[in-house]
Amino acid sequence: MEISFQDITYTYSIGTPFEHRALQAIQVQFNQGDYVAVIGKTGSGKSTLVQLLAGLLLPTSGVLQVWDTRIHSRSKKLGEYRKKVGVVFQYPEHQLFEETVAKDIGFGPKNLGCDVAEIEHRVSEAMSWVGLSPDLRDRSPFELSGGQMRRVAIAGVLAMRPDILILDEPTAGLDFRGQRDLLSILKRFHQHFGCTVVHVTHNMNEAAELAEQIVLMSDGKVIATGRPVDIFRNLPNLQVSGLDVPDVTKWIMSLNQKLSTPISTEIYELSTLVDELIHRGRRGS
Amino acid sequence: MNSVMIGQYIPIDSWLHRLDPRSKCIFVFCMLILIFFANNVETYTLLLLVGLMGVALSRISVLLFLRSMKLIIWMILFTTLFHLIFTQSGSIVLQTPILTIYEEGVRQAAIISVRFILLMIFASLLMFTTSPIDLTDGLESLLSPLRRWRFPAHEFAMMMSIALRFIPTLWAETDKIIKAQKARGADFESGNVYRRVKAYIPVLIPLMISSFRRAEDLATAMEARGYAGGVGRTKLRVLSIRRADILLLVCFAIVATALFWMRK
Numbered sequence: 045m046e047i048s049f050q051d052i053t054y055t056y057s058i059g060t061p062f063e064h065r066a067l068q069a070i071q072v073q074f075n076q077g078d079y080v081a082v083i084g085k086t087g088s089g090k091s092t093l094v095q096l097l098a099g100l101l102l103p104t105s106g107v108l109q110v111w112d113t114r115i116h117s118r119s120k121k122l123g124e125y126r127k128k129v130g131v132v133f134q135y136p137e138h139q140l141f142e143e144t145v146a147k148d149i150g151f152g153p154k155n156l157g158c159d160v161a162e163i164e165h166r167v168s169e170a171m172s173w174v175g176l177s178p179d180l181r182d183r184s185p186f187e188l189s190g191g192q193m194r195r196v197a198i199a200g201v202l203a204m205r206p207d208i209l210i211l212d213e214p215t216a217g218l219d220f221r222g223q224r225d226l227l228s229i230l231k232r233f234h235q236h237f238g239c240t241v242v243h244v245t246h247n248m249n250e251a252a253e254l255a256e257q258i259v260l261m262s263d264g265k266v267i268a269t270g271r272p273v274d275i276f277r278n279l280p281n282l283q284v285s286g287l288d289v290p291d292v293t294k295w296i297m298s299l300n301q302k303l304s305t306p307i308s309t310e311i312y313e314l315s316t317l318v319d320e321l322i323h324r325g326r327r328g329s
Numbered sequence: 330m331n332s333v334m335i336g337q338y339i340p341i342d343s344w345l346h347r348l349d350p351r352s353k354c355i356f357v358f359c360m361l362i363l364i365f366f367a368n369n370v371e372t373y374t375l376l377l378l379v380g381l382m383g384v385a386l387s388r389i390s391v392l393l394f395l396r397s398m399k400l401i402i403w404m405i406l407f408t409t410l411f412h413l414i415f416t417q418s419g420s421i422v423l424q425t426p427i428l429t430i431y432e433e434g435v436r437q438a439a440i441i442s443v444r445f446i447l448l449m450i451f452a453s454l455l456m457f458t459t460s461p462i463d464l465t466d467g468l469e470s471l472l473s474p475l476r477r478w479r480f481p482a483h484e485f486a487m488m489m490s491i492a493l494r495f496i497p498t499l500w501a502e503t504d505k506i507i508k509a510q511k512a513r514g515a516d517f518e519s520g521n522v523y524r525r526v527k528a529y530i531p532v533l534i535p536l537m538i539s540s541f542r543r544a545e546d547l548a549t550a551m552e553a554r555g556y557a558g559g560v561g562r563t564k565l566r567v568l569s570i571r572r573a574d575i576l577l578l579v580c581f582a583i584v585a586t587a588l589f590w591m592r593k
Binding site (some may be wrong): 060098155 | 393511513530531
């Protein structure tokens with residue numbers, strides 16, 4: 045339990061008519077190295093939760109404990125802490141600013157204090173992680189396509205090699221192909237570096253497929269947390285939060301109505317499901 | 330964003346909120362002029378009382394008015410200091426080896442400070458109680474007589490409403506970009522002035538790009554919905570002067586008469 049939210053509340057615009065309580069008494073723990081998905085509808089507090097974790101907002105009350113750092117309402121000097129956390133915001137391509145792709149990706153490592161050779165190395169590495177061809181290095185990021193710009197922006201965060209990687213709706217606005225590519229990049233990156241990934245999404249399919257732990261949020265509260273199986277088994281919880289089970293689960297459930305021996309609803313990956321079906325076909329059941 | 334912006338509309342319901350924007354604009358504009366005619370304790374007290382009555386009628390927390398004063402506190406302090414040091418007439422109030430303060434200096438400093446505060450109270454009253462849409466509708470209506478001299482009243486009002494409409498959007502965008510660059514290790518808080526200004530380049534460039542993108546999108550969206558300027562355009566909500574508006578202007582007339590009678 046290296047990351048724990050202890051009774052955290054967050055209120056926007058305190059003391060004005062616009063006061064809005066975004067988070068209420070949040071109690072949740074993440075294991076180091078886990079892939080965590082935070083799911084919930086728009087306005088459920090997911091983005092606020094991850095901004096607290098990123099050290100970009102300070103809790104109104106409560107304590108956020110990350111390893112040996114304690115973040116509370118009067119915390120100061122979070123600069124050092126932020127260097128360990130990478131955040132990919134929604135539509136991250138809107139934050140590109142440098143003249144060349146390489147310079148933009150190198151902005152993070154440069155701020156971390158890496159020397160020129162190290163920056164160079166990390167930029168090339170990050171570009172290959174996100175599948176950008178090396179000859180795009182000296183192009184202006186603004187000449188690229190939307191999908192490529194998104195990759196540049198994500199590479200800029202990956203190049204910092206964060207201990208905690210936060211992604212806020214990283215697949216929003218991408219076509220299906222682009223979504224699949226990005227998810228597989230994230231999965232491989234997570235497995236390779238073993239960093240903690242916190243992935244905010246309202247897409248159940250993404251959460252089910254990638255996550256080891258899911259945090260279900262609604263109305264600024266954590267409704268449930270646990271393995272995907274535990275979350276998606278509890279339909280009432282999902283419905284209260286205005287969410288649904290993943291497409292795969294829906295499909296298996298409808299197929300199960302016609303089968304004598306049901307298929308496990310714990311399968312979330314398409315390839316696993318295909319294997320299972322082939323296996324059954326061979327057995328002739 | 331944890332702070333209410335200066336001059337932001339506060340959407341509650343009050344007598345002042347319901348007034349016609351045109352009468353509010355005229356009232357505040359005339360009040361701002363009237364402030365410069367006040368010249369003794371009685372007249373300033375009168376204006377302050379009117380201002381405080383306005384604050385009470387707006388049903389907006391006094392705290393928000395005080396917060397908007399933060400904007401001018403430095404201006405007040407600076408001019409006060411300036412007058413205390415440089416105005417040298419009247420009897421001596423305080424004498425120290427480095428500085429002599431004269432009565433006239435104290436008087437001038439007090440007058441200027443009160444004027445600033447009054448200006449801010451009346452301007453805030455208008456901005457807090459009038460939604461941007463009402464404000465521009467009102468301005469368009471007030472400026473429309475100038476069309477005779479080819480003044481583009483509608484375009485002017487439209488430009489203003491678009492600018493006002495996008496302030497919160499740009500503010501939210503700035504906030505988001507600052508956070509994103511902070512998360513990439515950008516440091517906005519340390520170093521000398523030059524370094525700090527330079528640190529904002531990664532914020533300003535994306536902000537500029539997104540503003541241009543927004544402007545273009547908005548122009549396309551407006552054209553797609555058939556916008557072609559103010560000619561022949563009708564309004565869904567037609568402004569109307571009610572009894573309360575006339576009452577407000579009568580109030581102004583009384584205050585103005587009283588002020589001219591009380592001033593030296």
